[in-house]
Amino acid sequence: SQTIHQWPATLVQPVGSPLSLECTVEGTSNPNLYWYRQAAGRGLQLLFYSVGIGQISSEVPQNLSASRPQDRQFILSSKKLLLSDSGFYLCAWTREFGNEQFFGPGTRLTVL
Amino acid sequence: QKEVEQDPGPLSVPEGAIVSLNCTYSNSAFQYFMWYRQYSRKGPELLMYTYSSGNKEDGRFTAQVDKSSKYISLFIRDSQPSDSATYLCAMSAVGVQGAQKLVFGQGTRLTINP
Numbered sequence: 241s242q243t244i245h246q247w248p249a250t251l252v253q254p255v256g257s258p259l260s261l262e263c264t265v266e267g268t269s270n271p272n273l274y275w276y277r278q279a280a281g282r283g284l285q286l287l288f289y290s291v292g293i294g295q296i297s298s299e300v301p302q303n304l305s306a307s308r309p310q311d312r313q314f315i316l317s318s319k320k321l322l323l324s325d326s327g328f329y330l331c332a333w334t335r336e337f338g339n340e341q342f343f344g345p346g347t348r349l350t351v352l
Numbered sequence: 353q354k355e356v357e358q359d360p361g362p363l364s365v366p367e368g369a370i371v372s373l374n375c376t377y378s379n380s381a382f383q384y385f386m387w388y389r390q391y392s393r394k395g396p397e398l399l400m401y402t403y404s405s406g407n408k409e410d411g412r413f414t415a416q417v418d419k420s421s422k423y424i425s426l427f428i429r430d431s432q433p434s435d436s437a438t439y440l441c442a443m444s445a446v447g448v449q450g451a452q453k454l455v456f457g458q459g460t461r462l463t464i465n466p
Contacts, residue, residue: 246395272451283358283440283456284396291451299453330395337450339384339403341442343395 242267244344246331252350259304259318261347263331266312271333273314274341275306278328290314291336326351355379358441358457367466371428375441375457378422382443384452385417387426390438390459399439400426431464438462 243266253259265271272291276284286299288306296306303322307315314331331344358375365371373387384403388396400415402408408415416425424443428435441457 274454283356283458284442284454285456286453289451289453297451328393334450334452339444339452340398340401341386341452341454342398343388346393346395348393 242333242342244331244333244342246329246344246347248347249345250348250350252352253321254352255323256320259316259321259325259349261316261329261331261349263314263316263344264312265333268312268333268335270311270336272336272338273308274332274334275314275316276330276332276343278330278346280327284330288316321351323351325349353378355455356441356443356457359460360458362461362463364463364465365431367431367433367464369431369464371426371431371435371462371464373426373428373439373441373460373462375424375443376422377424377443377455379443379445379455380419380422381445382455383446384444385415385424386442386454387413387415388440388442389435390440392437396440433464433466436463 274289275287278284290308329347334341356377387400390396405419412429414427438459438461440459442454444452
């Protein structure tokens with residue numbers, strides 16, 4: 241069976257510090273991978289998606305970037321965090337040409 | 353106008369009641385429709401997935417899609433306190449290179465009272 245992991249689970253960072261969130265998927269090959277952000281009391285906003293190693297598509301211009309160094313690894317980064325980057329970050333995956341999207345447990349980021 | 357509209361609630365019903373959750377959408381290109389359940393401080397869990405108009409049933413849950421009206425619903429029968437969560441509708445059009453870009457509703461916060 242497939243599983244998706246995210247870490248860390250929670251993170252508190254000062255403004256201006258760097259960020260690296262990691263997501264890995266097990267039990268499947270060539271998944272499509274997605275990063276979402278969920279602000280308090282709001283729906284999910286798609287940030288980035290990737291259909292393969294090194295292939296990143298950005299949905300929203302912002303202070304964040306994404307990378308996919310391996311087939312089942314997706315990383316969300318920032319060089320300098322802003323207060324507005326606080327939120328719940330969710331990684332998700334679909335099979336290569338699948339439509340059902342499955343989410344990880346999320347990382348709760350607080351920028352102070 | 354948002355592409356997907358969902359009443360945020362909150363919605364509170366007694367245990368055993370039938371719950372109806374709804375979303376409307378404006379993009380006629382949407383072809384895939386999903387309902388997620390999200391418990392507090394957890395990732396969303398996929399409950400139902402449909403791609404055609406009509407009903408799909410899974411246990412106590414029924415998903416309904418009406419593409420002509422751009423309206424989807426989720427019904428929960430014999431609701432239980434464990435159903436208390438936020439329910440998110442999500443939908444997507446045919447993706448480029450197989451990527452599926454979901455557009456979410458705001459989520460409806462549901463409480464089932466024992």
